[in-house]
Amino acid sequence: MNMNRKILGIALPAIVANITVPLLGLIDTSIAGHLGRTEYIGAIAVGSMIFNLIYWNFGFLRMGTAGMTAQAYGSTDTTECLQILARAVSIGGSAAIMILILQQFLLWITLLAIGPSDEVLDLARTYFHICVWGAPAILMTMGIKGWFIGMQDSRSPMIISIGVNVVNIIASLAAVYMFDMGFKGIPTGTVIAEYSGLAYAILLIRRKHGSDFRSFKWENTLKAAGMRKFFKVNSDIFLRSTCLMIVTLFFVSAGARSGDITLAVNALIMQLFTLFSYFMDGFAYAGEALVGRYAGAKDLPMLHRCTNRLLCWGGIVAAAFTTIYLFGADAIFGIITDNKTVIAAAHEYHLWSVAIPLAGAAGFIWDGVYIGLTATRQMLYTIAVSCALFFTVFYLMPDSMGNNKLWLAFISYLAMRGISQTFVYRYHLLPRISRL
Numbered sequence: 001m002n003m004n005r006k007i008l009g010i011a012l013p014a015i016v017a018n019i020t021v022p023l024l025g026l027i028d029t030s031i032a033g034h035l036g037r038t039e040y041i042g043a044i045a046v047g048s049m050i051f052n053l054i055y056w057n058f059g060f061l062r063m064g065t066a067g068m069t070a071q072a073y074g075s076t077d078t079t080e081c082l083q084i085l086a087r088a089v090s091i092g093g094s095a096a097i098m099i100l101i102l103q104q105f106l107l108w109i110t111l112l113a114i115g116p117s118d119e120v121l122d123l124a125r126t127y128f129h130i131c132v133w134g135a136p137a138i139l140m141t142m143g144i145k146g147w148f149i150g151m152q153d154s155r156s157p158m159i160i161s162i163g164v165n166v167v168n169i170i171a172s173l174a175a176v177y178m179f180d181m182g183f184k185g186i187p188t189g190t191v192i193a194e195y196s197g198l199a200y201a202i203l204l205i206r207r208k209h210g211s212d213f214r215s216f217k218w219e220n221t222l223k224a225a226g227m228r229k230f231f232k233v234n235s236d237i238f239l240r241s242t243c244l245m246i247v248t249l250f251f252v253s254a255g256a257r258s259g260d261i262t263l264a265v266n267a268l269i270m271q272l273f274t275l276f277s278y279f280m281d282g283f284a285y286a287g288e289a290l291v292g293r294y295a296g297a298k299d300l301p302m303l304h305r306c307t308n309r310l311l312c313w314g315g316i317v318a319a320a321f322t323t324i325y326l327f328g329a330d331a332i333f334g335i336i337t338d339n340k341t342v343i344a345a346a347h348e349y350h351l352w353s354v355a356i357p358l359a360g361a362a363g364f365i366w367d368g369v370y371i372g373l374t375a376t377r378q379m380l381y382t383i384a385v386s387c388a389l390f391f392t393v394f395y396l397m398p399d400s401m402g403n404n405k406l407w408l409a410f411i412s413y414l415a416m417r418g419i420s421q422t423f424v425y426r427y428h429l430l431p432r433i434s435r436l
Contacts, residue, residue, distance in 0.1 A: 011285065029045070031176060039120050060235075065085070067376075084150070103129070107125065127183075159204075172190065280361060283365060286368065311365055366425065382417060
């Protein structure tokens with residue numbers, strides 16, 4: 001099959017799945033917006049932020065699983081593929097149990113960080129105490145989605161994501177209006193949807209790979225050697241996610257200290273970054289799956305060809321988004337908000353939004369390549385360097401730059417991710433790959 005078709009065959013379904021992710025929060029917010037109290041909307045926003053903070057660092061369940069599975073798939077080691085799935089689901093379930101045990105502490109510390117108003121506080125607690133029971137479904141499904149991607153199948157995660165959103169709409173509306181649960185019906189519907197997604201994911205595994213499990217020995221799953229590699233790869237990704245979270249939280253906090261208008265402007269431009277990331281992540285997923293596959297098969301010509309094509313696709317997407325943001329940013333802002341003051345203020349930072357695709361594209365592609373190679377320690381080092389640059393630029397720039405110095409720091413951080421990963425790949429990983 002043509003390499004471009006292979007890349008797009010994984011990237012496009014992944015992009016569709018990514019775009020459906022925000023729909024869960026949007027659905028809950030929309031239903032809350034029709035219940036008559038503005039505090040309901042605030043509670044949904046706070047509750048969603050709490051779970052984003054909690055689940056952020058568990059992204060390794062998807063990424064690490066995808067890279068290791070892709071390598072096992074490339075080496076035609078079906079047993080190892082199944083063991084990786086079992087490890088991912090087991091660890092996801094164990095992590096979820098810890099979240100349930102520590103839920104009171106997690107709620108306390110996240111509410112302390114967010115600081116919602118008293119009117120929203122009780123409703124946010126209610127939302128949390130219901131939604132937290134969805135943790136096992138979310139974390140186990142996360143591992144399963146990563147496994148499917150490693151198995152060169154990004155359509156199954158797409159179908160799971162779409163299914164979860166459809167069930168969420170039906171279940172939440174039914175709980176709120178048919179069973180008169182009021183606000184509690186919203187998180188109840190969400191939990192039902194999450195477990196429906198897990199059930200369907202298991203059904204897909206049975207349908208597509210059920211015959212492989214007939215001779216599978218579960219007792220081999222937790223053997224020391226396999227678990228050691230699993231934890232090494234995933235601990236690196238966990239620490240990388242922590243670095244990303246630190247930059248993101250600092251960015252929001254610094255913007256908030258500059259006033260409500262600046263906070264709103266930064267949030268608006270960040271929506272452009274998020275939109276761009278949905279598309280770039282699709283190609284990163286393709287990198288995880290295909291690069292991992294060729295590394296496992298020790299097919300160096302295809303690995304190099306795949307990496308080069310991925311970088312080309314990254315350039316094409318970056319060029320497209322740069323053009324869109326150069327000429328259409330104000331129109332996009334107008335769709336997101338009708339606040340003319342915020343739109344006018346955002347226009348002053350227009351060039352930063354244009355710089356986002358150019359600075360960020362390479363980093364996304366290299367993330368996929370590094371995960372496919374399970375070069376997670378090197379990926380951690382490069383993100384640490386990029387984070388250090390972010391804070392260095394922010395604190396060295398004069399305060400007279402205002403919010404511009406925050407954006408200069410962020411764009412520098414994005415660019416350094418790509419630059420440092422390119423350097424490490426060329427001078428460290430490439431010689432190692434050549435010895436495969």
